[in-house]
Amino acid sequence: VAEKALDLMHATGGWVMLQNIELVARWLPKLERKLEALKEGAHPDFRVFLSALPQPVVPVPILQASITLTNEPPSGLKANMLRAYNTFSESIWDTCSKQAELKSIIFALCFFHAVVCERRKFGPIGWNRGYPFNQGDLSVCITVANNYLDASPKVPWDDLKYIFGEIMYGGHITDAWDRKLCATYLNAYLKEELLDSLSLFPKFEVPASGFSYKQYLEYIEEQLAVETPTAYGLHPNSEINFMTMQADALLGAVAELQPRAGGVAGGMSLQERVKRVLDDIVERIPDVFAVAEIEAGLGDERSPFAGVFLQECERMNVLLFEMRRSLLELDLGLK
Structure with a gap:
C-alpha cells in the first residue's frame, strides 16, 4: 500500500x-x-x-537525505502535565454523563502519566527497564474512562485500574516488579477518595471538579511549582545520580564545543584546521575536461576506445563539479 x-x-x-x-x-x-x-x-x-x-x-x-524535525518530551512533572492537558480540549468531558468523576480521573491520569514518564530519568532506580510510554497511552485511557463511566451506574475503579495498568500502560512493561509498581501507583491514585480532593503528593491535591479547562491549567502552573523525588515515591537522595549524569552530559557538550588548541603556542582550533585542509583540497582539484575540444580533436574517426574515453571524461566532470560545489558549501558553513 x-x-x-x-x-x-x-x-x-x-x-x-x-x-x-x-x-x-x-x-x-x-x-x-x-x-x-x-x-x-x-x-x-x-x-x-x-x-x-x-x-x-x-x-x-x-x-x-531528510529535513529532520525532533519533538523531545518535556522535562519535569509540571511540563508533562501541561503537555498532557494540551492534547485535548474542554469538549472531552462535555458529552459524559458523569463530568465530575471524569474530570477527577483525567487529572489523576495526567499526573500518573507524568510520573511514569519522568521516572525514566532516574535510570534503574525509576524503572528496571526503559519503557516507551507516550501520549497515545494517555489518550486511549481517557477514552476508555469516558466510555466506562457512561455505561456504569457508578465508577468501576477496579475495571479501570486493570485496563490502565495491565493493558494500556502495562502493555509496555515486561518486568514483574515494574508491573507491580505501576499497579501500586494506580491503586494510590484511582480510588473513591479521588472525588474528594485526594492528595497526590504533599501540597498537591486534586482540584474541585467544578474547574474549567483553563482553571485546571492555571492550577497546575501555580500549585506544581516545586518538584522533588517525593512526588515519584522516591527517596530525596535518588536524584543525586540523575543530576550528576545530567551535569556530566552538559559539561561534556560544552567541552566538545571548545576550540581544540595545540600543545604549543599558536596552535590552531579545529575549525581552522578544517579550513586549512579544505583550502588545500580545493587548490588541488583539477579543472574540468574540455570535452568539446577533445571531440573536435578526434575528428570523424572514433574507435570504441575513444567513445569510452569521452564518457569517462563527462563522468569525471560531474564528479569534479560536485566535489567543488560541496567543498564551497562547507566553506560557507565554516564562515
Whole structure:
C-alpha cells in the first residue's frame, strides 16, 4: 500500500505520510532504495513525510537525505502535565454523563502519566527497564474512562485500574516488579477518595471538579511549582545520580564545543584546521575536461576506445563539479 501511494504521488503530485516506520524495520532498507529511485523525474509537488520514534532501526541515509524535525518530551512533572492537558480540549468531558468523576480521573491520569514518564530519568532506580510510554497511552485511557463511566451506574475503579495498568500502560512493561509498581501507583491514585480532593503528593491535591479547562491549567502552573523525588515515591537522595549524569552530559557538550588548541603556542582550533585542509583540497582539484575540444580533436574517426574515453571524461566532470560545489558549501558553513 505504501509503495503504491509513493508511486502514485510521484507521478501525479501530492504528499505521502508514512507513520511509525520504526515498526516495519525489515521493510526500511527497501524504503531507502525506493526513495532513492523516486528522486528522478518526480512531480514538483511530490513530498514524503516520515514519522518514527528515536529507534536505531531507521537507516542513516534516510535521515541524511531528510529535513529532520525532533519533538523531545518535556522535562519535569509540571511540563508533562501541561503537555498532557494540551492534547485535548474542554469538549472531552462535555458529552459524559458523569463530568465530575471524569474530570477527577483525567487529572489523576495526567499526573500518573507524568510520573511514569519522568521516572525514566532516574535510570534503574525509576524503572528496571526503559519503557516507551507516550501520549497515545494517555489518550486511549481517557477514552476508555469516558466510555466506562457512561455505561456504569457508578465508577468501576477496579475495571479501570486493570485496563490502565495491565493493558494500556502495562502493555509496555515486561518486568514483574515494574508491573507491580505501576499497579501500586494506580491503586494510590484511582480510588473513591479521588472525588474528594485526594492528595497526590504533599501540597498537591486534586482540584474541585467544578474547574474549567483553563482553571485546571492555571492550577497546575501555580500549585506544581516545586518538584522533588517525593512526588515519584522516591527517596530525596535518588536524584543525586540523575543530576550528576545530567551535569556530566552538559559539561561534556560544552567541552566538545571548545576550540581544540595545540600543545604549543599558536596552535590552531579545529575549525581552522578544517579550513586549512579544505583550502588545500580545493587548490588541488583539477579543472574540468574540455570535452568539446577533445571531440573536435578526434575528428570523424572514433574507435570504441575513444567513445569510452569521452564518457569517462563527462563522468569525471560531474564528479569534479560536485566535489567543488560541496567543498564551497562547507566553506560557507565554516564562515
